[in-house]
Amino acid sequence: MEDEEAAAVLRTVGRQIKMWREAAGLKQTELGAAIGYGEEMVSSVERARRIPKPDFLDKADEVLGAGGKISAMKKDVEEARYPKKVRDLTKLEDDAVELGAYASLHIHGLLQTPEYAHALYAMRRPAYTEEEIERLVAARMARKAVFERVPRPLLTFVQEEATLRRPIGGRMVLRRQLERLLEVDKLRHVSIQVMPTDREDHAGLMGPFRVLKLLDGKTLGHSAGQLHDRASATQETFRSWRCAME
Numbered sequence: 001m002e003d004e005e006a007a008a009v010l011r012t013v014g015r016q017i018k019m020w021r022e023a024a025g026l027k028q029t030e031l032g033a034a035i036g037y038g039e040e041m042v043s044s045v046e047r048a049r050r051i052p053k054p055d056f057l058d059k060a061d062e063v064l065g066a067g068g069k070i071s072a073m074k075k076d077v078e079e080a081r082y083p084k085k086v087r088d089l090t091k092l093e094d095d096a097v098e099l100g101a102y103a104s105l106h107i108h109g110l111l112q113t114p115e116y117a118h119a120l121y122a123m124r125r126p127a128y129t130e131e132e133i134e135r136l137v138a139a140r141m142a143r144k145a146v147f148e149r150v151p152r153p154l155l156t157f158v159q160e161e162a163t164l165r166r167p168i169g170g171r172m173v174l175r176r177q178l179e180r181l182l183e184v185d186k187l188r189h190v191s192i193q194v195m196p197t198d199r200e201d202h203a204g205l206m207g208p209f210r211v212l213k214l215l216d217g218k219t220l221g222h223s224a225g226q227l228h229d230r231a232s233a234t235q236e237t238f239r240s241w242r243c244a245m246e
Helices: 004-023 028-035 039-046 054-064 071-081 084-095 114-122 130-147 171-185 235-245
Strands: 096-103 154-160 190-195 209-214 219-224 229-232
Touching (some): 004 054, 028 039, 071 130
Antiparallel strands (some): 096 209
């Protein structure tokens, strides 16, 4: 695993499960049979090669008599499932007092329903595995905590008109997605605007981006694409993105 931070979490979890298993006098095959998983899965978790699901941790905790110590690691393990760039972006969003975002190709990630997000990831080429898609969708849904945070940040979204018409995932998925936009737009700290396709003057043709104003007063710009993901604090970049949002 290239993500050393997540790898360290998984190694710690694997060692703990192995210690509790050996203290209970169980072999990997016996623990797997007791919790409904195969020996290979138990071995992979203990060696930090597989990410255990919450169900795995809860059942292992019960069978090994860990008294909640294994189950308590679920939150750390869940976060380790998310790609590092998602965790880094989540930290920025958690520190933001204002967030402005422009989306040109699809509905912005923070506004997406699980079905819409799944359809987007399923289109990726080369293709993700179903397990990778599940992981990415879960990470995207977890970022929605920014809507519930107190104090409330000011959230502004500008959607290109075409994103409201493109039937990603099919028309029923799009319909539920549009209904979600209407629900979110009712929140007092959220504003959703639409950039008409026939507009002659358009400052956002460089592509999707977001601007974040942080608790410490710093302002950052962030852009993402299929092959890149970067944050920028340069005044030139920030002014360009800020103007496009206005």
